[in-house]
Amino acid sequence: MSTxxxxxxxxxVSMREYDEFCAVYGHDVTAWEGYPVLARARELxxxxxxxxxxxxxxxxxxxxxxxxxxxxxxxxxRPWSWKGIL
Numbered sequence: 465m466s467t468x469x470x471x472x473x474x475x476x477v478s479m480r481e482y483d484e485f486c487a488v489y490g491h492d493v494t495a496w497e498g499y500p501v502l503a504r505a506r507e508l509x510x511x512x513x514x515x516x517x518x519x520x521x522x523x524x525x526x527x528x529x530x531x532x533x534x535x536x537x538x539x540x541x542r543p544w545s546w547k548g549i550l
Contacts, residue, residue: 475543
């Protein structure tokens with residue numbers, strides 16, 4: 465699920481890399497009917513993680529807001545460009 469979300473949501477994994485991953489793993493989880501629900505839950509977790517870090521470190525405020533904007537449909541279609549939060 466995490467690898468699929470990194471490919472489909474954040475673009476952190478290229479589609480070529482994701483296809484290779486699926487070939488080795490033996491299954492593409494995005495083909496599963498439950499994928500959208502779990503993917504959205506994972507996205508929300510990634511947004512709240514960024515918001516939590518932004519509360520204590522102003523350098524992450526813009527990234528947290530960007531993620532919120534993405535989920536609210538203000539930043540175009542997936543994949544979005546999300547930076548990693550350290």
